[in-house]
Structures are given as structure tokens and as C-alpha cells.
Amino acid sequence: MLRVLTLSTLFPDATRPNFGVFVERQTLGLAALSDTEVRVVAPVGLPPFPLSRHAVYRGLSELPRAETWKGLAVDRPRFLNLPGTNGRWHAAMLARALAPLLTRVRREFAFDVIDASFFFPDGPAVVALGKRFGxxxxxxxxxxxxxxxxxAPATSAAVREAGRAADGLLTVSEAMRGDMIALGMPGDRIVVHYTGVDQARFRPDAGAKATLGIDGPLVVSVGALIPRKGHDIVIDAVARLPGVALRIAGDGPERAALQAQIDRLGIGGRVVLLGPVPHDSLPPLLAAADVMALASSSEGLANAWVEALASGTSIVIPDAGGAREVLDRAEAGRIVERSPEAFAAAIGELLADPSEPAAVREAASRFTWNRNAETLRAHLAALVERRR
Incomplete structure (x- = not known):
């Protein structure tokens, strides 16, 4: 029996159901495998009192300390998140908060390995905890x-040191593996661990557009409304394409600026910010789209890329992260320069000569949660065997 303690500051809760859903799905897949037991620790970072009672944090501060989440035993310990420190003390505060909890957990769940599902602050913290618990x-x-x-100056040293000290490393793409090696992490310990997609839920649906009440060409973008995602570029691109509609699923601090951009361009009738869309509601939206466009300046390997392809929808993206690992055939879409002109040209080309949804979907066939779970288990089991 392999007993895995999954640690992730990126994990859904009642206040943030979309937060880290891919970590949740990966963990559920691992727990479903035979000879494997999983317990989750999903720490919650909060500022000192009285800031922790501010409306922004109140929901997080009221989360249960322990609960069963979709069949998983989940602990939600608090750790001190000091504002204005640029993350300098996050990992130390996290390790300090987790040590007594894991001491108690270990009495009833003798975990063999700790799996951190996000590199910071989780990574440096688990290195310290791994040493503590052997x-x-x-x-x-x-x-x-x-x-x-x-x-980042305040945290880069801690990230690099954790990467060198960890027994094993995972990453979402070959491109990210190269970025890690460039930071000085040992390449022989890095395993590429591709994401999965629920192929039964994300699939082509010829009636999806009519169900959503949309008539005509539709572009969809999915991602947080932050500068890095480049939604402003896609809005400008669609503004150059008369008759094309755009729906953007996501929320974030750039919402007001993006709405102002839409109003300034006079395309409010065609471009709509949908706000936060529950992950369970994404399949019909992606299946309805003719193109999914996301102009991220950086990515590892975006889940939205793979979910769109599984839905039979071609994608337009820049050459960021694992883009070339996902777009391995012309039917899947286009990799273009990160500019409105390039995005408009590629979207127009795909609308004029669309690929068959089945051919697009084939590009996502290798991204499954079963393969994701089996790769993860094999990796963790090898670390345990090596330690023995």
C-alpha cells in the first residue's frame, strides 16, 4: 500500500470551487488507484488579525479545519500570510504551521511520501517537512x-534550493522542464507529468451553440482576468473581425479595464465578459466555440488548451510553455505572435477553413486523467523504493 500525503495551497474549497480544480482532479485520480491511499492537506494563508476578518478573507477564515471533500479527507490548516513581504516568509510560515498537524496526522496515517502540487510556497515547506518526518x-x-x-527576488533562492533538495520533481511540460533546469534544478530528477482532461465531459457537441442562443462565429477565451492572460489582445483581435462574437470566462482584477476596452471599441454587442464560470459549465461553452483563443505571456501547459481540443475546438495561442507539445498537428490550431494582428489573422483563417471536430479532438487523446494518475503513482512509488 502506498500512502500519499498530498499538500497543496492550490485546492478548491466552498468559497472557491474553481480554485485548483486540476489539482483536485489529479488527486481524485490518484486516490482511485488500487493499493493507494491519499490524504490531502490544503493550507489556507491568512493575514494577521484583524485583516483576516476583512470581507476578502472572511470566507476563507470560516472554512472547516477538516472535512471530507468529494470523498477525500482534507485538512485545511491556517498559516500566516504577511502582506507586503512579496512571499519572503510564506514557505517558512507554512512549514511552521504544518509541523504539529502532520505529527498528529502521522499517528493515524503513516504517509510514505509527501507530494506537493505547487512549487511555492508548498515546495520549500515540504522539503523541510520531509526531513523532519524522514x-x-x-x-x-x-x-x-x-x-x-x-x-522574484524575495523567493527565487527558496524555489531553487527546494528544487535541488527534493527527492523528485514533476512538471507539466517539456518546456517547463527546460525552465527548471535553467534555474539550476537537476534534470535527471524532473519527470514530465501531463495534465488530464475528462474526455466524457469535454467533447464535440453540434447543438451546443444553439443551446447557448448564439448564432454566427464564436470565439471563447478561458482564464483569470489578469495581464498575463492577454485577454486585451484577444479583444482587439476580435474587434478586427466583423460579425465574430467573443465570450470570456473568468474573473479578476482586470475586469473593469477590459470592460472599458470593450466599450471604447464599441463592440459590447459582440464581446461579453461572462465572469467566473463554474468548471462544470465549461464543456458546452467550449463545444459551442469555433475557436478558443488565449494570448498568455507565459504558461506551463494550460488546461484550457486541452479542454478546448477535447471539445473539438481549435485553439490560437502564442509560443508559450508547452504550446508546441499540445499543437502537434495543423487541425489543432495555430501558434502565433502575441499581437492583435496575428491573433485576428489566425482566428480568421480557422473560421474560413475549420477542421473537423473529430480531428481536433484527436490531438487531446493522450491527455487523460487515468494516465495522469498512473504516472504520478509510479513516480511517487519509485521515490519511496529508492529511499528504502
Missing amino acids: VPVSIKARGADIHHWGR
């Missing part, structure tokens, strides 16, 4: 945790 640790890199925290 078990191997694995850390997974997903994108911003390396591209931001791995380069």
Missing part, C-alpha cells in the same frame, strides 16, 4: 510558480 518528497511545477516565484 520521508521522500516530490514537488510539481505548473507555470507561474516557476515563472514568477522562481524569478
Whole structure:
């Protein structure tokens, strides 16, 4: 029996059902395998009192300390998140908060390995905890945790040191593996661990557009409304394509600026910010789209890319992260320069000469949650065997 303690600051809760749904799905897949037991620790970072009672944090502060979440035993310990420190003390505060909890957990769940599903602050914390409890640790890199925290002055040293000290490392793409090696992490310990997609839910649906009440060409974009995702570029691109509609699923601090851009361009009748869309509601939206466009400046390997392809929808993306690993055939879409002109040209080309949805879907066939879970278990089991 392999007993895995999954640690993730990126995990859904009642206040944030879309937060880290891919970590949740990966963990559920691992727990479903035979000879495997999983317990989840999903820490919640809160500022000191009285800031922790502010409306922004109140929901998080009231979450249960322990619960059963979709059949998984989940602990939600609090750790101190000091504002204005740029993350400098996050990992130390996290390790300090987790040590007594894991001491108690270990009495009833003798975990063999700790699996951190995000690199910061989870990674440096689990390295310290692995030493404390005498078990191997694995850390997974997903994108911003390396591209931001791995380069930010306050946290880069901690990220690099954790990468060198961990028993094993995972990453979402070959491109991310190269980024990790460039930071000085040992390439022989890094395993590429591709995401999965629920092929039964994300699939072509010829009637999806009519069900949503949309007539005519439709472009969809999915992602947080933050500068890195480049929604402004896609809005400008669609503004150049008369008669084409755009729906953007996501929320974030750029919402007001993006709405102002839409109003300034006079395309409010065609371009709509949908706000936060529950993950369970994404399949019909992606199936209804003729193109999914996301102009991210950096990615590991975006789940939205793979979910769109499984839905039979071609994608237009820049050459970021694992883009070339996903777009391995012309039917899947286009990799273009990160500019409105390039996005408009590629979207127009795909609308004029669309690929068969079945051919697009084939590009996503290798991304399954079963394969994701089996790869993860094999990786963790090898770390345990090596330690023995």
C-alpha cells in the first residue's frame, strides 16, 4: 500500500470551487488507484488579525479545519500570510504551521511520501517537512510558480534550493522542464507529468451553440482576468473581425479595464465578459466555440488548451510553455505572435477553413486523467523504493 500525503495551497474549497480544480482532479485520480491511499492537506494563508476578518478573507477564515471533500479527507490548516513581504516568509510560515498537524496526522496515517502540487510556497515547506518526518518528497511545477516565484527576488533562492533538495520533481511540460533546469534544478530528477482532461465531459457537441442562443462565429477565451492572460489582445483581435462574437470566462482584477476596452471599441454587442464560470459549465461553452483563443505571456501547459481540443475546438495561442507539445498537428490550431494582428489573422483563417471536430479532438487523446494518475503513482512509488 502506498500512502500519499498530498499538500497543496492550490485546492478548491466552498468559497472557491474553481480554485485548483486540476489539482483536485489529479488527486481524485490518484486516490482511485488500487493499493493507494491519499490524504490531502490544503493550507489556507491568512493575514494577521484583524485583516483576516476583512470581507476578502472572511470566507476563507470560516472554512472547516477538516472535512471530507468529494470523498477525500482534507485538512485545511491556517498559516500566516504577511502582506507586503512579496512571499519572503510564506514557505517558512507554512512549514511552521504544518509541523504539529502532520505529527498528529502521522499517528493515524503513516504517509510514505509527501507530494506537493505547487512549487511555492508548498515546495520549500515540504522539503523541510520531509526531513523532519524522514520521508521522500516530490514537488510539481505548473507555470507561474516557476515563472514568477522562481524569478522574484524575495523567493527565487527558496524555489531553487527546494528544487535541488527534493527527492523528485514533476512538471507539466517539456518546456517547463527546460525552465527548471535553467534555474539550476537537476534534470535527471524532473519527470514530465501531463495534465488530464475528462474526455466524457469535454467533447464535440453540434447543438451546443444553439443551446447557448448564439448564432454566427464564436470565439471563447478561458482564464483569470489578469495581464498575463492577454485577454486585451484577444479583444482587439476580435474587434478586427466583423460579425465574430467573443465570450470570456473568468474573473479578476482586470475586469473593469477590459470592460472599458470593450466599450471604447464599441463592440459590447459582440464581446461579453461572462465572469467566473463554474468548471462544470465549461464543456458546452467550449463545444459551442469555433475557436478558443488565449494570448498568455507565459504558461506551463494550460488546461484550457486541452479542454478546448477535447471539445473539438481549435485553439490560437502564442509560443508559450508547452504550446508546441499540445499543437502537434495543423487541425489543432495555430501558434502565433502575441499581437492583435496575428491573433485576428489566425482566428480568421480557422473560421474560413475549420477542421473537423473529430480531428481536433484527436490531438487531446493522450491527455487523460487515468494516465495522469498512473504516472504520478509510479513516480511517487519509485521515490519511496529508492529511499528504502
